[in-house]
Amino acid sequence: MAFRLEIADFGEFYERTYEVAYRTALGIVREPSLAADATQDAYVAAYRQRATFRGDAPPGAWLNRIVVNAALATLRRRRPAQRVTDLSPQIVPDGAARIPSRLALLAALDVLPANHRAAVVLRYYHDYDYGTIAQILDTTTTNVGAMLSRALDRLKVVLAPDQDDIDRTGR
Amino acid sequence: MASQAEFDRLLRSALREALERETGPDPRWTDSPAAQRIERGERAERGERPLRLLAVAALVATLATGAALLLAGQTQEPPPAPAVANGWIAYTVRQPLPAGGEDLDIWFSHVDREPRRAVGAPADTISQLCPAFSADGRRLAYARTAVEGSSQLDDGSGNVAAYRDVALVIADVRPDGTVVDRQTIELGDGVPPPCPVWAPGSERIAFGLPRTSPINPETSPAGSEVQVVRLADGDITVLPDLLATDLDWSPDGRFLAISGGRLAFDPGQSLPIDRLHLYAIDTGALETIAATDGPRGSLSWAPDGRALAYTSLEGLRVLNTESGEQAQLTGPYRSMHGIGPIWSPDGDRIAYQRSTFGEHHEVVVLEPGDPFDDDPPGERVHGAFHVRGESGRPGLEPFRVTWSPDSSYLLSVTWTGSLVAVPVKGDGPPIVLARDDGIVPYEGYPNTTMVPIQTWARELAE
Numbered sequence: 001m002a003f004r005l006e007i008a009d010f011g012e013f014y015e016r017t018y019e020v021a022y023r024t025a026l027g028i029v030r031e032p033s034l035a036a037d038a039t040q041d042a043y044v045a046a047y048r049q050r051a052t053f054r055g056d057a058p059p060g061a062w063l064n065r066i067v068v069n070a071a072l073a074t075l076r077r078r079r080p081a082q083r084v085t086d087l088s089p090q091i092v093p094d095g096a097a098r099i100p101s102r103l104a105l106l107a108a109l110d111v112l113p114a115n116h117r118a119a120v121v122l123r124y125y126h127d128y129d130y131g132t133i134a135q136i137l138d139t140t141t142t143n144v145g146a147m148l149s150r151a152l153d154r155l156k157v158v159l160a161p162d163q164d165d166i167d168r169t170g171r
Numbered sequence: 172m173a174s175q176a177e178f179d180r181l182l183r184s185a186l187r188e189a190l191e192r193e194t195g196p197d198p199r200w201t202d203s204p205a206a207q208r209i210e211r212g213e214r215a216e217r218g219e220r221p222l223r224l225l226a227v228a229a230l231v232a233t234l235a236t237g238a239a240l241l242l243a244g245q246t247q248e249p250p251p252a253p254a255v256a257n258g259w260i261a262y263t264v265r266q267p268l269p270a271g272g273e274d275l276d277i278w279f280s281h282v283d284r285e286p287r288r289a290v291g292a293p294a295d296t297i298s299q300l301c302p303a304f305s306a307d308g309r310r311l312a313y314a315r316t317a318v319e320g321s322s323q324l325d326d327g328s329g330n331v332a333a334y335r336d337v338a339l340v341i342a343d344v345r346p347d348g349t350v351v352d353r354q355t356i357e358l359g360d361g362v363p364p365p366c367p368v369w370a371p372g373s374e375r376i377a378f379g380l381p382r383t384s385p386i387n388p389e390t391s392p393a394g395s396e397v398q399v400v401r402l403a404d405g406d407i408t409v410l411p412d413l414l415a416t417d418l419d420w421s422p423d424g425r426f427l428a429i430s431g432g433r434l435a436f437d438p439g440q441s442l443p444i445d446r447l448h449l450y451a452i453d454t455g456a457l458e459t460i461a462a463t464d465g466p467r468g469s470l471s472w473a474p475d476g477r478a479l480a481y482t483s484l485e486g487l488r489v490l491n492t493e494s495g496e497q498a499q500l501t502g503p504y505r506s507m508h509g510i511g512p513i514w515s516p517d518g519d520r521i522a523y524q525r526s527t528f529g530e531h532h533e534v535v536v537l538e539p540g541d542p543f544d545d546d547p548p549g550e551r552v553h554g555a556f557h558v559r560g561e562s563g564r565p566g567l568e569p570f571r572v573t574w575s576p577d578s579s580y581l582l583s584v585t586w587t588g589s590l591v592a593v594p595v596k597g598d599g600p601p602i603v604l605a606r607d608d609g610i611v612p613y614e615g616y617p618n619t620t621m622v623p624i625q626t627w628a629r630e631l632a633e
Contacts, residue, residue, distance in 0.1 A: 019195060023193055040203065041283075044209060105185045
């Protein structure tokens with residue numbers, strides 16, 4: 001099949017897709033050195049699994065599934081054994097949104113659970129639909145919707161202007 | 172005020188701007204760590220294949236006056252095995268049912284995957300539990316049962332009458348973790364679900380069916396059984412009146428070692444039949460190993476087949492399967508939960524669990540070296556650990572540990588229901604593979620067989 005030819009030369013496939021894979025991993029793990037490690041892990045896994053690529057989807061989505069899994073695994077290996085802190089639903093100020101700066105956004109991503117960050121990266125960096133994201137994260141589209149909803153609520157809280165700003169500008 | 176659509180647009184723009192600035196290391200394939208790792212892996216796979224041990228043993232029973240059982244024969248040193256990679260992990264998860272009772276299903280986890288249900292359906296009345304991977308990781312054996320009324324499977328009451336349609340199921344496992352049932356061996360009603368123990372070569376499975384409970388000990392094991400199933404035709408051999416607390420196959424699959432008797436917390440409560448037994452597959456002979464009185468539950472065969480380690484009243488002991496000699500590895504210790512000894516797949520270490528205070532316990536890792544060395548080292552302990560929870564409290568204590576296929580991790584379900592892999596080699600942190608998800612440390616009560624309650628397969632090749 002035509003798509004299989006795209007990974008027939010694995011080295012060429014690696015060089016062509018590496019930057020996007022790295023950026024995907026970085027969006028999830030948040031540290032450049034970890035992202036580099038996770039990306040290498042992903043390509044090793046992709047090489048071993050290349051026979052499973054059926055060519056019925058773009059190779060990018062196939063690879064991104066492997067990259068996401070590698071990134072999440074990297075975080076699990078780094079995380080000390082402790083109870084997860086559940087991010088309880090936050091009260092979101094109505095329409096609380098402003099143009100987030102790059103640094104503010106990257107910092108805001110840190111407060112999200114890893115799998116929510118993965119959903120955000122797949123939705124807002126790769127523009128995948130819920131169905132594709134569900135396949136990549138091995139979950140349901142309903143769960144994807146819920147993850148993204150909670151993630152965005154959380155980001156809005158973190159990126160929302162503080163009360164002083166509202167008082168000064170809201171009049 | 173920005174609308175949701177506007178926030179989406181802003182988020183998309185900011186995220187792309189943030190990530191597009193990052194390029195990462197030089198992406199040349201030939202210089203990449205991935206290419207080098209793949210090359211190393213392919214070189215290892217092209218190496219020698221492991222040969223099966225050609226242990227030729229004749230079982231000789233001697234009079235029970237202190238003489239040891241002799242396994243005479245010759246063994247060959249196997250060539251170095253190719254590198255083993257860690258694959259799927261299977262464990263049991265409990266879900267309470269609305270009408271009372273519980274549903275148990277088998278879940279899979281993996282260092283590189285999120286946990287997910289692999290066998291069973293949500294909130295149904297059929298429970299699947301006690302998973303065990305075959306040595307090659309390509310098959311999964313597990314117990315299936317329905318429970319009558321609102322009974323729970325592991326309430327320790329010994330209420331075996333509540334079990335219905337108990338079966339041993341053997342399934343194929345695909346590399347992606349899909350499980351497909353292939354064979355079902357019906358065991359009937361009123362027996363506890365079996366916790367299977369695979370023989371090397373995957374031709375047979377053994378399990379214990381106790382009729383008594385260690386919580387309310389009886390004085391007789393009458394009615395208890397060890398069953399050995401030959402999978403090719405479903406033929407079952409029953410070894411009666413053996414209250415087995417642990418089973419382990421010899422590496423060549425020719426012998427099944429059985430720790431018989433009752434788990435005795437008090438040495439004075441040992442049953443007269445508390446001994447190690449060896450069942451020979453070829454001849455059907457069941458021999459009792461003298462001078463192994465008072466085993467306290469667990470045993471483990473060394474990967475090279477030359478030694479059998481077990482818990483004695485005096486601590487961990489090891490039996491030389493060629494000479495019959497016995498050696499003591501540890502002094503006496505107390506253990507209320509957990510198991511041991513468990514020999515690592517590479518043969519370098521032995522793990523066991525011992526009490527620290529009350530019901531709390533830790534895992535100890537020994538490097539036995541040559542247990543029969545005339546000049547043993549002064550200290551064999553490699554390390555001891557229990558995984559701490561928040562604020563340093565020992566909240567993640569392991570139930571029963573399992574070695575990873577590559578011998579680098581000890582895996583356990585913890586008291587809080589998390590699934591944790593603790594590295595034995597290196598200084599890495601523990602890996603939490605699943606947390607507080609209703610994972611049940613099913614100890615098999617009233618099934619007293621002390622098999623691990625989680626199982627770790629080697630990675631499957633595509």
